[in-house]
Amino acid sequence: MKAGLLLLVIAGVMVAQNLPDVLKQGESVFNKTCATGYCHGARGAAGGAPRIAARGFDQSFINNTVQRGVPSTAMPAFGTALSRADLTAVVAYVASLNGVASPTIVANRGGPPSPPVTRLTGDAARGRDLFSDAVRSFGRCSTCHEIGGIGIPVAITIAKVPADPAALKALATPQVSTATVGSDSMPALMLGKKSNAVIFYDLTTAPPVLRTESPSAVQTSDGSNWRHARVIGSYTDAELSAILSYLRTVVKP
Numbered sequence: 009m010k011a012g013l014l015l016l017v018i019a020g021v022m023v024a025q026n027l028p029d030v031l032k033q034g035e036s037v038f039n040k041t042c043a044t045g046y047c048h049g050a051r052g053a054a055g056g057a058p059r060i061a062a063r064g065f066d067q068s069f070i071n072n073t074v075q076r077g078v079p080s081t082a083m084p085a086f087g088t089a090l091s092r093a094d095l096t097a098v099v100a101y102v103a104s105l106n107g108v109a110s111p112t113i114v115a116n117r118g119g120p121p122s123p124p125v126t127r128l129t130g131d132a133a134r135g136r137d138l139f140s141d142a143v144r145s146f147g148r149c150s151t152c153h154e155i156g157g158i159g160i161p162v163a164i165t166i167a168k169v170p171a172d173p174a175a176l177k178a179l180a181t182p183q184v185s186t187a188t189v190g191s192d193s194m195p196a197l198m199l200g201k202k203s204n205a206v207i208f209y210d211l212t213t214a215p216p217v218l219r220t221e222s223p224s225a226v227q228t229s230d231g232s233n234w235r236h237a238r239v240i241g242s243y244t245d246a247e248l249s250a251i252l253s254y255l256r257t258v259v260k261p
């Protein structure tokens with residue numbers, strides 16, 4: 009852990025000192041590795057893969073995505089495929105394409121510690137695959153939850169595992185409040201309130217939509233009628249049971 013921290017500091021200092029050089033190196037790594045025509049376009053324009061410039065991605069999202077890739081898509085993990093210097097540089101470059109003002113990069117290769125690798129069998133193994141099953145589209149659990157680096161950054165931590173599928177469907181969701189914008193009311197997961205903006209996920213649809221509203225336009229009240237039953241209908245109860253067995257093996261109380 010200490011060694012890791014030291015590396016972060018060194019990487020930070022290095023980038024802070026030579027930002028233009030690092031960005032230049034990052035652009036060249038990007039052109040060779042990412043802007044191949046099949047994938048992203050030059051300067052992050054759309055190619056065979058989506059546009060990644062000016063998408064409002066933040067630093068930690070870019071770090072994680074470049075290092076770990078995106079499961080079930082053509083986006084590979086570059087965490088160990090590139091040298092540390094190239095990785096740092098390309099992450100800084102993509103951050104700069106997204107307007108991150110001073111991309112002080114922490115190239116922590118592995119990302120946050122993932123749970124120890126356990127050999128899963130039977131239901132738990134099936135549950136692990138179902139958790140991020142691409143054919144469920146946005147109804148899959150990994151749309152909103154991340155486990156071991158798999159999942160997108162709505163990222164609601166799962167700390168307690170419900171006893172059975174019925175309990176999951178009816179699970180109380182105290183963090184979800186109700187936001188009212190004009191005449192629309194919606195279940196909302198608040199991310200931040202600043203003097204000039206209220207930022208939240210609108211959970212009306214899956215995937216949730218990130219919204220930024222001016223504080224005077226939004227009223228919020230505690231509680232909502234949002235329940236998992238709304239979004240996880242593509243799973244049978246047997247499949248949900250398998251997912252819960254999986255969660256029991258990875259979520260430590």
Ligand code: HEC
Nearest residue numbers: 147148149151152164166167168181182183184214239240
């Ligand atoms: C559209 C988003 C969304 C999807 C999809 C989703 N969840 Fe959730 N989940 C939430 C939200 C929001 C909360 C937070 C509720 C709260 O605490 O207010 C939550 C909370 C939970 C919790 C409770 C966490 C705790 O420790 O309190 C569990 C367990 C859970 N979800 C499991 C699942 C499983 C399993 C799936 C897939 C079958 C799933 N979720 C799919 C949004 C989602």
